[in-house]
Amino acid sequence: MxxxxxxxxxxxxxxxxRTSLARRAAHRAPWWIAVLFxxxxxxxxxxxxxxxxxxxxxxxxEVFTAGLALIPEDFAWENYSRAWTDAGFGRYMINTVIVTxxxxxxxxVRCALCGYVLGRYSFRGSKLIIGxxxxxxxxxxxxxxxxxxxxxxxxxxxxSLTGMVLALAGASNVSAILxxxxxxxxxxxxxxxxxxxxxxGFLRVFxxxxxxxxxxxxxxxxxxxxxxxxxxxxxxxxxSFSRPELRTLSVGxxxxxxxxxxxxxxxxxxxxxxxxxxxxLFLFLQRFFVEGIAGAVKS
Numbered sequence: 540m541x542x543x544x545x546x547x548x549x550x551x552x553x554x555x556x557r558t559s560l561a562r563r564a565a566h567r568a569p570w571w572i573a574v575l576f577x578x579x580x581x582x583x584x585x586x587x588x589x590x591x592x593x594x595x596x597x598x599x600x601e602v603f604t605a606g607l608a609l610i611p612e613d614f615a616w617e618n619y620s621r622a623w624t625d626a627g628f629g630r631y632m633i634n635t636v637i638v639t640x641x642x643x644x645x646x647x648v649r650c651a652l653c654g655y656v657l658g659r660y661s662f663r664g665s666k667l668i669i670g671x672x673x674x675x676x677x678x679x680x681x682x683x684x685x686x687x688x689x690x691x692x693x694x695x696x697x698x699s700l701t702g703m704v705l706a707l708a709g710a711s712n713v714s715a716i717l718x719x720x721x722x723x724x725x726x727x728x729x730x731x732x733x734x735x736x737x738x739x740g741f742l743r744v745f746x747x748x749x750x751x752x753x754x755x756x757x758x759x760x761x762x763x764x765x766x767x768x769x770x771x772x773x774x775x776x777x778x779s780f781s782r783p784e785l786r787t788l789s790v791g792x793x794x795x796x797x798x799x800x801x802x803x804x805x806x807x808x809x810x811x812x813x814x815x816x817x818x819x820l821f822l823f824l825q826r827f828f829v830e831g832i833a834g835a836v837k838s
Contacts, residue, residue, distance in 0.1 A: 594804060597804055619808045622809040638707065642764060643765055645704070645708035650715040650760060651750055653716045654723055655749055658724040672713045673713060703775055706778065707767075762824050769813075775790050795809065
């Protein structure tokens, strides 16, 4: 007796739906548009700096005849030696480093203390103080130069690096104070309470606990102050007007401008020398800069 097994019906397996290339391209079109737009902005942003580096390696005549070409015909490395020695940029670099580092140290300590008090303590008149600080943002620098110069003359600090440092560090620095205040406000109060129980005073709590914890904000404030001081022109010009040996890099650019001609290639070389420390510092502190801004905005 033979038995027949029923035949199993084979169902066709449907293929997974395919996304067409047109739909996929339409889905990614906004992303490509954003990439192309940002690439164009990056080229427009970077090109002047690349052109300055290129001009620093050209002769003064080639700067005008080459147009937008970036590769020099003959690399004129002597432009850098002329800017460093003949124009005195070696001395200007030392002055700028001294003034910038001293200003950054004073601003960081002063703004950190002020931000710590405004961010951690509630007292009568604190909002009024913050309002006065914010109001100083609308006062142009040129309006304060006369009292600054008059006070520096009375103190005998007008034609000196010390007076230049105090004038640059004496600004209100409202943004730095508010960044510190916002960062300190979000820290837990148990840190201070534990330190006070152990017998620590105000300054010890600040310098041993709070200031080390605010390293991202300190890097941010230090970098912003460094950029401002390194590129400052008006105050260093006033404080070194009668003593050219006290010039900073930004003021020293005037050495390339003569009565009848301007040394454009030497000025470009001096500009490259001036901007390299800023670029190196930003690349080193960019992670702390982003963390400090993010922490202050979050608070």
